[in-house]
Amino acid sequence: MANILVVDDELGIRDLLFEILNDEGHSVDLAENAAQARALRNAQRPDLILLDIWMPDTDGVTLLKEWSSAGLLNMPVIMMSGHATIDTAVEATRIGAMAFLEKPITLQKLLKAVELGLNKTPAKPAPMRMPLPGPQEPSGAVVAPHVVAVEPLLPVGPQGVQSFELDAPLREARDGFEKAYFEFHLAKEGGSMTRVAEKTGLERTHLYRKLKQLGVDLSRGKRNGH
Incomplete structure (x- = not known):
């Protein structure tokens, strides 16, 4: 299966995504900030990255730009946020993110996005897919x-x-x-x-x-x- 890097400053989100993806058979690395994400991206060369937009040190869009400018965006990246505007999501997909997931993230949307990401050729931005309103689940479970x-x-x-x-x-x-x-x-x-x-x-x-x-x-x- 795939090696997936999850970057999110919320412990509950990291643990929940670890559980779901690990149960699907993937190898999962966790980073709580941009510094850890840089180190794990260079050391592990993940097949896919789940990247939170709002983080305290360096936000996800800035980190995405950094990787894109350095030619390091050679794997699919899925952005995540509970507060991002449409403009932010559009900017992320323009830079190179393949999709955007709105928090709270439902199981079906997560697994579908990961499946599409792992089957997608990297470095080709995909059309943005904004989630439709619907029932939401709490996202802070540990x-x-x-x-x-x-x-x-x-x-x-x-x-x-x-x-x-x-x-x-x-x-x-x-x-x-x-x-x-x-x-x-x-x-x-x-x-x-x-x-x-x-x-x-x-x-x-x-x-x-x-x-x-x-x-x-x-x-x-x-x-x-x-």
Whole structure:
């Protein structure tokens, strides 16, 4: 798969994009400012860069210009922002960015943009695609850097059936059921977050947050699913 560099000063955005892209099988490097982005771009030679526009030291458009002027814009760059104007987005695509993603970034738009970027010949600016208004998701979720728990953590009753403490308060009993439910589907789907999200009818970003909230063990990586 691809080597992707994510440049964003928000920890929650970096962690969320890492989780999604890593779960898709990509190698992901993270930079929180332009200085780190320059170093990682030179060291890792990424196949694609996700670049935030508003950063405290050097903004993304300035960094994009710098790479373009130095002849270093030899990979697709997707700009990201929650506050950019159309003029800013137009300028970025004129310089060489292939697309623009508005925050909060939905799972479908992110994966589609990455797929198009990785299949696109670099150094040819693409027509700008501004996102249409629609339902938005919170973007500040922080999730653990390795996903998949396939062993049930709740007590197991006869014939392998999950048992629950019915004397517990309703919220605790409900959380126990949901935890077992998601662990069951993680095991059944071989640890694939994409398939579990489809099976349970949740957006994958919501699924990540739900698993973290329920205390599902997300530290085992993908060794059981791949």
